[in-house]
Amino acid sequence: MSRSVFAARFREVFGTSPASYVTAVRMRRAEDLLDAGTPVSETSRALGYASDEGFRRAFRRHTGVAPSAWRSGRRSLTP
Known part of the structure; x- marks a missing residue:
């Protein structure tokens, strides 16, 4: 199966x-790793990002907040 056919079929299903x-x-x-208190740098590496900055940009695009802000916000929500 070609790459374009795979992408088209994938899009149809998902x-x-x-x-x-x-x-x-x-x-x-x-999000799960950061909620568990995993450092941003370790989370970045665990997810296969080559640089922390690349991970930070992707995370901010996806969630609207920086990974460190996500961790801080979650910590303040825990009783």
Whole structure:
């Protein structure tokens, strides 16, 4: 199967591109790791990002906040 056919079929089934789907899965995992108190740098590496800055940009695009702000916000919500 060609790359373009795969992408078209994937989009038909999941309603999004393969790349967007993978990014969403990675960001959900990042949220979980950050909620658990994992440092941003360690989270970045665990998700396969080559640089912390690349991870920070992707996370901010996906969630609207920086990873460090996500961690701080979650910590303040815990009783």
